Amino acid sequence: MPIQDERLTVTVKENPNNKVTVKTKEHLGVNAVHGDEQVGARSLGIPGPKGDQGDQGEQGVTGDIGPVGPVGLTWQGQYNNISVYQQRDGVEYAGTSYIYIYGLPTSGNAPPDPIYWGILAAGGTSGDKSYVHVQGAASTYWTIVHNLGKFPSITVVDSGNSEVEGEVQYIDPNTVTISFSASFGGRAYCN
Numbered sequence: 625m626p627i628q629d630e631r632l633t634v635t636v637k638e639n640p641n642n643k644v645t646v647k648t649k650e651h652l653g654v655n656a657v658h659g660d661e662q663v664g665a666r667s668l669g670i671p672g673p674k675g676d677q678g679d680q681g682e683q684g685v686t687g688d689i690g691p692v693g694p695v696g697l698t699w700q701g702q703y704n705n706i707s708v709y710q711q712r713d714g715v716e717y718a719g720t721s722y723i724y725i726y727g728l729p730t731s732g733n734a735p736p737d738p739i740y741w742g743i744l745a746a747g748g749t750s751g752d753k754s755y756v757h758v759q760g761a762a763s764t765y766w767t768i769v770h771n772l773g774k775f776p777s778i779t780v781v782d783s784g785n786s787e788v789e790g791e792v793q794y795i796d797p798n799t800v801t802i803s804f805s806a807s808f809g810g811r812a813y814c815n
Contacts, residue, residue, distance in 0.1 A: 697713075697744075698712055698713050699713075699714045699715075700714060700715050701715065701716065702716055703715040703717040703734060705731070705734060707731055708729050708731045709724040709729065709731065709733075711724055711726070715735065715741075717735040717736070718747065720735070720746050720747040721745045722735040722736065722741040722743060722744060723741065723742050724740060725741060726739060753773075753815075754772070754776070754814060755768075755771070755772055755776070756811055756813055757770065757811065757814065758811055759809050759811065759812065761809060762807045762808050763807055764803060764805070764806065764807045765801065765804075766780075766790075766801065766804075767800075767801050768800045768812055769798060771798045772797070772798065772814060774797050776814040776815055777814075778792055778800065778802070778812055779812070780802060780811070780812045781810050781813075782810040783808070783809055790803055791803045
C-alpha cells in the first residue's frame, strides 16, 4: 500500500491483544486507537546503532547417543600361516599391512593373495645404503671395504671433523682405496 502524505492508517479487526507493528526506515508517528477512543501516541525515531553482543547462554540439554559405528579392524600382528583369519583381521607381511576380506575364516592363504587380502598400507622402499668407515690408526693410505654393491660417493673428515681431500680409487663395487698427502685418522662417509 503506498504511503500518501506520510500518513498510514492501519485498521485491526478482532485482534485480542490490540497490537499493531509498523516497520519503516524513516521517522514515524503512531497514534493507537481502540474503537473510537485514542489510547496512546508514540513518535518513533531512526533506529540507533547495534548494541553489544549479549552473554553466552547456558549449556543446552545433552543429545541422545548416536548409533554404533561399523566394526573396526582387529590387528593380529605378523602374518602366521597356521592362524585362522576372519573378516577385518589385520596383519603385517613383508613390510606391508593387509586386511582380511574373504567372507569365511581360513588359514594358509598368505598375503598378498587378493582373494583373501586387501592392502591397508603398502611398505615403502628402503633408503639408499650407506657405510661409515672409521680409520683409527693414522695412515696416508686407507682401504675401505664397504660392501654396498655400488661405487659410492665418499666424504672424508679428520678427527677434528674437517673435510679432507684424497685420491679415490674404486677397486670394485664393494672396495675403495684413498691416498692422502699426510698421515691422519678420521672417518669416511660412503653413500
